[in-house]
Amino acid sequence: MTTPSTTMAQALNSALRDALTEDERVVVFGEDVGRLGGVFRITDGLTAEFGEDRCFDTPLAEAGIVGFAVGMAMGGFRPVVELQFDAFAYPAFEQIASHVAKMRNRTRGRVALPMVIRIPYAGGIGGVEHHCDSSEAYYAHTPGLKVVTPATADDAYSLLREAIEDPDPVIFLEPKKLYWSKSQVALPVRTEPFGRAAIRRQGADATLVAYGPTVPVALEAAEAAVEEGWDLEVVDLRTIVPFDDETVAASVRRTGRCVIVSEAAGFAGVGAEIAARVQERCFHSLHAPVLRVTGYDIPYPPPMLEQHHLPNVDRILDSLDRLQRDDRPDPRFLPLGGAA
Amino acid sequence: MTDRQHDGGPEALLPSERPVRFLTDTGAAVRGRPRYPLPSPETLRRAYRAMVVGRRFDAQATALTKQGRLAVYPSSHGQEACQVGAVLALQDGDWFFPTYRESMALVTRGIEPTEVLALLRGDAHCGYDPHRHHVAPQCTPLATQTVHAAGLAYAEQRKGSGRIALACVGDGATSEGDFHEALNFAAVFKAPVVFLVQNNQYAISVPLDRQTAAPSLAHKGIGYGIRSERIDGNDPVAVLAVLSAAAEHARSGHGPFLVEAHTYRLESHTNADDATRYRTDAEAEEWRRRDPIARLEAYLRRRGHLSDEDVAEAATAAEEFAARLRTAMNAAPELTPLGMFDHVYDVPTPQLDEQRASLRSELEAEEALT
Numbered sequence A: 001m002t003t004p005s006t007t008m009a010q011a012l013n014s015a016l017r018d019a020l021t022e023d024e025r026v027v028v029f030g031e032d033v034g035r036l037g038g039v040f041r042i043t044d045g046l047t048a049e050f051g052e053d054r055c056f057d058t059p060l061a062e063a064g065i066v067g068f069a070v071g072m073a074m075g076g077f078r079p080v081v082e083l084q085f086d087a088f089a090y091p092a093f094e095q096i097a098s099h100v101a102k103m104r105n106r107t108r109g110r111v112a113l114p115m116v117i118r119i120p121y122a123g124g125i126g127g128v129e130h131h132c133d134s135s136e137a138y139y140a141h142t143p144g145l146k147v148v149t150p151a152t153a154d155d156a157y158s159l160l161r162e163a164i165e166d167p168d169p170v171i172f173l174e175p176k177k178l179y180w181s182k183s184q185v186a187l188p189v190r191t192e193p194f195g196r197a198a199i200r201r202q203g204a205d206a207t208l209v210a211y212g213p214t215v216p217v218a219l220e221a222a223e224a225a226v227e228e229g230w231d232l233e234v235v236d237l238r239t240i241v242p243f244d245d246e247t248v249a250a251s252v253r254r255t256g257r258c259v260i261v262s263e264a265a266g267f268a269g270v271g272a273e274i275a276a277r278v279q280e281r282c283f284h285s286l287h288a289p290v291l292r293v294t295g296y297d298i299p300y301p302p303p304m305l306e307q308h309h310l311p312n313v314d315r316i317l318d319s320l321d322r323l324q325r326d327d328r329p330d331p332r333f334l335p336l337g338g339a340a
Numbered sequence B: 001m002t003d004r005q006h007d008g009g010p011e012a013l014l015p016s017e018r019p020v021r022f023l024t025d026t027g028a029a030v031r032g033r034p035r036y037p038l039p040s041p042e043t044l045r046r047a048y049r050a051m052v053v054g055r056r057f058d059a060q061a062t063a064l065t066k067q068g069r070l071a072v073y074p075s076s077h078g079q080e081a082c083q084v085g086a087v088l089a090l091q092d093g094d095w096f097f098p099t100y101r102e103s104m105a106l107v108t109r110g111i112e113p114t115e116v117l118a119l120l121r122g123d124a125h126c127g128y129d130p131h132r133h134h135v136a137p138q139c140t141p142l143a144t145q146t147v148h149a150a151g152l153a154y155a156e157q158r159k160g161s162g163r164i165a166l167a168c169v170g171d172g173a174t175s176e177g178d179f180h181e182a183l184n185f186a187a188v189f190k191a192p193v194v195f196l197v198q199n200n201q202y203a204i205s206v207p208l209d210r211q212t213a214a215p216s217l218a219h220k221g222i223g224y225g226i227r228s229e230r231i232d233g234n235d236p237v238a239v240l241a242v243l244s245a246a247a248e249h250a251r252s253g254h255g256p257f258l259v260e261a262h263t264y265r266l267e268s269h270t271n272a273d274d275a276t277r278y279r280t281d282a283e284a285e286e287w288r289r290r291d292p293i294a295r296l297e298a299y300l301r302r303r304g305h306l307s308d309e310d311v312a313e314a315a316t317a318a319e320e321f322a323a324r325l326r327t328a329m330n331a332a333p334e335l336t337p338l339g340m341f342d343h344v345y346d347v348p349t350p351q352l353d354e355q356r357a358s359l360r361s362e363l364e365a366e367e368a369l370t
């Protein structure tokens, strides 16, 4: 028997459905998640199946949605809220940073907030401005939040189930360009728990560390690199917080080289944190500096230009050239125009 | 408790009992003249022509989207009276704060349609010069522009320029905190700003009754001390009459004014949306019968202010407008990838210079290959 092919969107939908079935404390709400089933249809059919009490539309107010969820979580529910797009989560940032993240700590452990904030994020879908932000660093930089981002359909299912069961608040970042990507998955499925990165491809020469939307790009680059004689390992973080130092460091110690691939602007991003952690742990195993292939330090560009902004196979392959043992200065960092 | 600011007490701020309308659904004059001055025939003729052109523009933009020429298009078909009325109620120097749905209004304001559509085609975030047209960039993060409008209006007041601002916002967006902060700031600082809520009954799929339990959206102004009114937003005469009065109210130092216009978007939220999932054809049909263009045409013809020639001329102008737009949009936009690094700051950081150089060498390498 063959396993059915499932999109990430379907896997997320199943995870919500199964969580609603198994735990009556679970409630799903947000903008357009009811009758419409969400603008990405992740909540499709849930209101019809479970009723308005379990999956419902709210007024259009993100601070309200998250603040309301805080109250409901304090009252014993397990809210799973959807913020429609990455950049439309910003009105809720006050609630997230000041309350969602801090409640457990402020109350010395007496008040927990088991809640999930689902956010479709990142680019690559031709979206106009404010629909393509990679906002993971804001959340990862906020102690008290777990930050999760699946790259495969089975992880999407499993990580979302785990997020809903988790006693702490989880920012669940869904790479929207992967919503429709299919894989062979039999649901329900449970993969590795939070805090475990996955080695998606084994290799000996260098480690590509990716998460969410860049995992397929890294895998593609690894295949393309074979021709150039590189045997690349690809690590998918799965959860940014908690961070799996062990898997990442073990991989880099084996390969001696590390390139981090992420869509977000590189400056002060999650990639910088990974690079720091790798050199702290693997300094003596490294044959080359830890590199990052990231989006540029610019506001996400208009859709017709996004292809020039996003990390791609060529840029990853180019980075490999800079991993050779070679003391010539990196041409990119010569005084202006050095690369031209 | 005494009423501090408003002579007539809170009642003076209240919207009319029923939405203000000058025209019946079929364009006859209603009995009992509303308490707002009737716009001049000349203004109404201009509005008629702008609506005809605007609707054609909108249909063309929708067609271009189907052909893949636009990334996305939020149509304002059905909302022509508000789109045109909001712009015609303003003077040239006044500021307009549009949302993503106001492309038709921006064309009415005289901005080149290709500049208007750059955002939705996807070659620029904002294709026009806001300072040149006194039009803020089209705003997608809901209601955030309303606070800007309050601030800008206050700035104009501080300068004594006599200019005002008008901010558009949707029914759903009135639930956002920013909308309420904008009303409050505008009222406290007596900023000369008009808030126009186009209540088109839906926020994507969510109908108004899931959005608010308020008696009307216009009532939201009262708690902030703002004079508020509700109108039939498909009656172009009412839209122009009330928005002009609101603008006058703001301009003459009486502070902000909130107008809720009842209207309907006849298309889906955008081309990416499927309205059949949340509303019925019958409902849309109801609103088609209140077509703003047909109503104004009937009214003006009956009064002898619009002839067959005028109607034909507007139709021709609309076709020409659409043809020019088609041609202009057939040409691929000029894309400058290196321009991505421009205008992040006044002067780029050293890091941006490096990144630009790196992209330049990539592009040159690609060029060399082809």
Ligand SMILES: Cc1ncc(C[n+]2csc(CCOP(=O)(O)OP(=O)(O)O)c2C)c(N)n1
Binding pocket: A031, A060, A062, A084, A088, A091, B101, B140, B141, B142, B169, B170, B171, B172, B173, B174, B200, B202, B203, B204, B269
């Ligand atoms: C802060 C924010 N949240 C969510 C969205 C996503 N969104 C775009 S349009 C829209 C509905 C807005 O409805 P309404 O205010 O009634 O305006 P309309 O589209 O009907 O003109 C939503 C939820 C957004 N753009 N900004």
Ligand SMILES: [Mg+2]
Binding pocket: B170, B171, B172, B198, B199, B200, B201, B202, B203, B204
């Ligand atoms: Mg609306």
